[in-house]
Amino acid sequence: MNEKYFPKEIEEKWQRRWAEEKTFEVKEDPSRKKFYALEMLAYTSGRAHIGHVSNFSIGDALSWYKRMRGFNVLHPFGWDAFGQPAETAAIKEGTDPEKFTRDAIAYMKWQFQRMGISYDWSREVATCDPEYYKWNQWFFIQMLKRGMIYRKNSPVNWCPKENISLSNEQASQGRCWRCNTPTIQKDLIQWFARITDYADQLVDDLKQLEGKWPERVVTQQRNWIGRSLGAKVTFRIADSDDSVTVFTTRIDTIYGANAIVLAPEHPLLAKVLEGRPEREEVLAFAENLKAEQRSAALDEQEKKGIFTGGYAINPFNGERMPIWVANFVLIQYGTGAVMAVPSGDQRDFEFSRKYGLPFHQIKLTADGREIQPEELEAADESWTTTVNSGQWSGLPSKEANRLMTEYAEAQGFGEASITYKLRDWGISRQRYWGTPIPVIHCERDGIVPVPEEQLPVVLPPNANLKVEGGSPLDHIPEFVNVDCPQCGGPARRDTDTMDTFVDSTWYYFRYCDPRNDAQPFDPEKVGYWMPVEQYIGGIEHAVLHLIYTRFWTKMMRDLGLVKFDEPVLSLLTQGMIIKETFECPEHEWLFPEQVTDEKTCKICGRPVIVGRVEKMSKSKKNAVDPIEIIDIYGADALRLFVLFAGPPEKDKEWSDSGIEGTSRYLQRVWRIAVKWQPRLAGDGAGSGVEQGGLRDYQRRLRRRTHQIIRAITENFEERLHINTCISSLMELTNEIYSFDQAVEKNGGASEADIFVAREALEALTRMLAPVAPHTAEELWESFGHKQSLATARWPEFEEGLTREEEIEVALQINGKLRSRIFARPDASEDDLKRAALSDEKVKAASDGREPAKVIVVPKKLVNVVFK
RNA sequence: GGGGAUGUGGCGAAAUCGGUAUACGCGAAGGUCUCAAAAACCUUUGGGAUAACCUCCCGUGUGGGUUCGACUCCCACCAUCCCCACCA
Numbered sequence: 001m002n003e004k005y006f007p008k009e010i011e012e013k014w015q016r017r018w019a020e021e022k023t024f025e026v027k028e029d030p031s032r033k034k035f036y037a038l039e040m041l042a043y044t045s046g047r048a049h050i051g052h053v054s055n056f057s058i059g060d061a062l063s064w065y066k067r068m069r070g071f072n073v074l075h076p077f078g079w080d081a082f083g084q085p086a087e088t089a090a091i092k093e094g095t096d097p098e099k100f101t102r103d104a105i106a107y108m109k110w111q112f113q114r115m116g117i118s119y120d121w122s123r124e125v126a127t128c129d130p131e132y133y134k135w136n137q138w139f140f141i142q143m144l145k146r147g148m149i150y151r152k153n154s155p156v157n158w159c160p161k162e163n164i165s166l167s168n169e170q171a172s173q174g175r176c177w178r179c180n181t182p183t184i185q186k187d188l189i190q191w192f193a194r195i196t197d198y199a200d201q202l203v204d205d206l207k208q209l210e211g212k213w214p215e216r217v218v219t220q221q222r223n224w225i226g227r228s229l230g231a232k233v234t235f236r237i238a239d240s241d242d243s244v245t246v247f248t249t250r251i252d253t254i255y256g257a258n259a260i261v262l263a264p265e266h267p268l269l270a271k272v273l274e275g276r277p278e279r280e281e282v283l284a285f286a287e288n289l290k291a292e293q294r295s296a297a298l299d300e301q302e303k304k305g306i307f308t309g310g311y312a313i314n315p316f317n318g319e320r321m322p323i324w325v326a327n328f329v330l331i332q333y334g335t336g337a338v339m340a341v342p343s344g345d346q347r348d349f350e351f352s353r354k355y356g357l358p359f360h361q362i363k364l365t366a367d368g369r370e371i372q373p374e375e376l377e378a379a380d381e382s383w384t385t386t387v388n389s390g391q392w393s394g395l396p397s398k399e400a401n402r403l404m405t406e407y408a409e410a411q412g413f414g415e416a417s418i419t420y421k422l423r424d425w426g427i428s429r430q431r432y433w434g435t436p437i438p439v440i441h442c443e444r445d446g447i448v449p450v451p452e453e454q455l456p457v458v459l460p461p462n463a464n465l466k467v468e469g470g471s472p473l474d475h476i477p478e479f480v481n482v483d484c485p486q487c488g489g490p491a492r493r494d495t496d497t498m499d500t501f502v503d504s505t506w507y508y509f510r511y512c513d514p515r516n517d518a519q520p521f522d523p524e525k526v527g528y529w530m531p532v533e534q535y536i537g538g539i540e541h542a543v544l545h546l547i548y549t550r551f552w553t554k555m556m557r558d559l560g561l562v563k564f565d566e567p568v569l570s571l572l573t574q575g576m577i578i579k580e581t582f583e584c585p586e587h588e589w590l591f592p593e594q595v596t597d598e599k600t601c602k603i604c605g606r607p608v609i610v611g612r613v614e615k616m617s618k619s620k621k622n623a624v625d626p627i628e629i630i631d632i633y634g635a636d637a638l639r640l641f642v643l644f645a646g647p648p649e650k651d652k653e654w655s656d657s658g659i660e661g662t663s664r665y666l667q668r669v670w671r672i673a674v675k676w677q678p679r680l681a682g683d684g685a686g687s688g689v690e691q692g693g694l695r696d697y698q699r700r701l702r703r704r705t706h707q708i709i710r711a712i713t714e715n716f717e718e719r720l721h722i723n724t725c726i727s728s729l730m731e732l733t734n735e736i737y738s739f740d741q742a743v744e745k746n747g748g749a750s751e752a753d754i755f756v757a758r759e760a761l762e763a764l765t766r767m768l769a770p771v772a773p774h775t776a777e778e779l780w781e782s783f784g785h786k787q788s789l790a791t792a793r794w795p796e797f798e799e800g801l802t803r804e805e806e807i808e809v810a811l812q813i814n815g816k817l818r819s820r821i822f823a824r825p826d827a828s829e830d831d832l833k834r835a836a837l838s839d840e841k842v843k844a845a846s847d848g849r850e851p852a853k854v855i856v857v858p859k860k861l862v863n864v865v866f867k
Numbered sequence: 868g869g870g871g872a873u874g875u876g877g878c879g880a881a882a883u884c885g886g887u888a889u890a891c892g893c894g895a896a897g898g899u900c901u902c903a904a905a906a907a908c909c910u911u912u913g914g915g916a917u918a919a920c921c922u923c924c925c926g927u928g929u930g931g932g933u934u935c936g937a938c939u940c941c942c943a944c945c946a947u948c949c950c951c952a953c954c955a
Binding site: 215216219220223224226228230246247248249250261303326327328329330332333334337338339340341344345346347348350419420421539542543644645646647650651652653655657658660661662665667668671714715718719721723724726727728729730731734737808809810811812814815816817820852853854855857860861863864865 | 868869870871872873878879880881882883886887890891892893894906907908934935936948949950951952953954955
């Protein structure tokens with residue numbers, strides 16, 4: 001054993017050993033309890049970053065812990081390898097996406113392996129492997145056959161910078177989720193998956209996740225699906241056979257409606273305008289609205305509308321209401337038409353005020369007044385009583401809502417209705433580097449799925465990525481031109497590829513059976529390993545990946561492949577590792593050493609802009625390369641740092657002195673272990689020691705050892721606040737040092753000393769394994785163990801040994817700490833009370849009075865209250 | 868506009884069920900060892916009053932409340948961050 005701690009040597013040794021001995025490879029074993037620990041697959045960007053270290057370190061700590069607790073732990077890894085950035089990089093570097101991606105995988109794998117994560121690499125999956133994406137195609141065909149995938153011409157979100165269509169999830173806020181470019185709308189024939197068929201289940205099953213998934217992810221998903229209960233009401237168009245249907249959550253406000261407002265795209269618009277003099281003007285106006293809606297941020301826009309000249313009839317009271325078209329009504333939501341109720345809705349109010357539409361009083365405030373227009377900013381829940389609403393006047397809003405819906409249904413002009421914000425998932429992309437859509441278009445037979453035995457449809461190599469117009473695949477005749485599988489006639493392949501989020505919906509099912517070439521996975525194997533006990537990843541997938549994968553699981557359940565509703569039992573969204581950036585107005589990005597303590601630029605003296613960003617980059621001069629850190633301090637010190645800096649779900653700021661601190665800690669552990677190791681190696685040393693015969697400092701170390709085992713164990717079981725586990729390990733290390741000093745004072749180690757030290761050092765080593773596995777393995781071996789720590793058991797604590805011999809009880813007078821009582825831990829309440837009352841401070845404070853109250857919290861405190 | 872968080876020393880943070888606030892680490896100061904430095908080890912380190920290690924006062928964003936007792940529960944406010952957003 002080396003005197004000094006050389007992480008590089010140790011880490012290389014154990015990484016080799018683990019690989020050779022296949023330490024982390026696992027098989028299904030129904031006799032053992034399983035645990036599936038999963039980190040989100042890595043996008044093949046080309047380079048590992050510190051966020052990967054953070055993500056993997058958390059999952060690895062849990063994997064080690066569970067393994068040592070006797071679980072059969074599946075901890076796999078893979079690559080999210082398709083996608084647009086590989087194409088961009090390939091064009092830039094003059095290579096092809098396949099080569100770029102394979103190189104990225106090779107390099108990143110080397111980087112990740114240097115972190116020494118306990119992955120079962122034999123299950124590695126890359127989504128760009130035909131053996132993998134074959135099953136994307138297989139799923140596509142199953143869904144197509146069941147009508148769960150369909151094609152329609154639709155305006156898609158289009159990122160003009162990357163030339164790619166985006167799903168709604170990927171284009172929220174009207175910006176590309178990757179490059180933040182404002183998206184535009186484009187009409188294309190697209191493939192859609194009917195995720196909306198599962199909207200109710202996706203909402204309802206969130207209940208199963210509450211408490212186990214972060215609340216904000218559950219809330220975000222609920223809001224994203226946006227289920228809202230209301231009613232559809234159909235209004236007849238005056239002097240015509242046509243009608244218009246609106247969706248409202250507040251049918252009880254219908255007597256206050258003063259207009260019907262259509263979205264600019266609404267199909268009824270053309271009909272209403274037919275033969276009217278204002279036709280041209282209104283259509284032009286509507287076109288203009290559309291263009292504006294698509295370009296500007298919606299919240300900045302003023303309400304804008306125009307009267308069409310048509311009227312609709314309110315079915316409740318027969319009133320004629322003007323039909324308008326306006327920019328604040330969205331074609332995608334509800335029916336694309338609303339009834340405007342200025343006394344019930346802020347937008348309708350603004351609209352009505354601007355265009356002078358009448359204001360009908362239909363609600364009273366909680367204290368019985370009529371509401372005034374200027375009160376509309378306030379919450380409308382308080383305007384409880386319905387008035388001026390025919391037979392429903394006098395009813396509370398909620399009841400009116402229910403009864404009026406029933407009435408509308410009975411009269412045949414309305415019905416209860418549910419709408420969702422969630423829309424079907426557009427899964428096709430006009431790009432090259434993705435899973436080809438396994439469909440053939442035949443002039444005679446229409447859309448024909450590629451026969452399953454012909455899968456995979458392999459992505460052809462050597463595409464020209466720079467072609468203008470359509471997908472690069474369009475320009476490869478040998479790919480496009482095929483015979484129709486049904487009639488044998490000439491036909492064309494579909495040249496779209498799948499959204500990469502399809503790849504990642506089910507990859508972790510594949511890990512359970514990664515080399516299966518007959519089906520996506522063996523349901524029995526998935527039945528053993530799934531669901532995932534702990535999933536760890538970034539918050540950015542709250543409504544992307546995490547909603548798609550829940551949908552896919554339910555879909556697979558309906559295909560009979562899996563037997564559960566939810567794939568992930570517990571989710572942890574880890575925080576980012578951020579680093580400060582400094583930006584000088586004059587000198588742009590500065591290195592930290594170019595900035596004074598007062599945050600001014602050392603070159604020009606101007607105040608600098610301090611930022612905190614996750615994405616580290618060379619250009620912003622805040623890059624931290626994990627491999628550079630590993631070269632200097634070792635993977636264990638790096639892992640320890642990212643885990644110790646704060647709780648897993650919190651953002652953590654990178655700190656150079658922090659990494660030095662954890663490195664120093666490992667050296668400290670190393671030194672004490674080196675010192676004691678020769679004494680521990682002797683067989684049976686220290687056996688037969690009786691607890692009763694131990695001296696104070698020996699009993700203390702045993703007690704602290706067992707207390708700390710308990711603390712760390714409970715933490716892993718309940719909270720996974722690994723940062724405090726590491727604190728506890730440091731405390732135990734400090735205790736061992738104090739113990740060592742006592743031993744020094746005695747002039748040498750006795751049998752009993754060795755017994756106690758062995759217990760403490762071995763417990764420390766075993767509990768170090770989840771957070772610093774290489775170091776722990778090396779120490780474990782040096783203590784004379786032949787088997788890897790991966791096969792060792794987690795230390796057990798003995799309740800009896802954790803008990804304090806004497807405890808300090810706080811003594812409060814009127815709730816303020818005034819003194820302490822030293823007592824035995826089993827002291828009764830009466831004992832503590834007696835001790836408190838005889839305390840000098842209490843006597844002084846009593847001033848001869850009897851205490852009004854004495855509160856005793858056993859083992860904690862006594863509070864003596866004087867009035 | 869709606870929703871969700873967060874706020875504790877010089878800094879990262881801890882306090883798990885309402886019970887001794889600041890564990891653990893970083894930084895800083897002093898000391899030991901050394902010709903010297905580094906490393907290591909030891910001591911101190913929330914603020915204030917005081918000659919004082921005694922003792923007292925203040926202290927978990929602000930202001931109230933509940934309680935014998937509040938970082939923790941309730942109400943209001945301030946600040947910061949995140950998500951969603953003309954969703955009818």
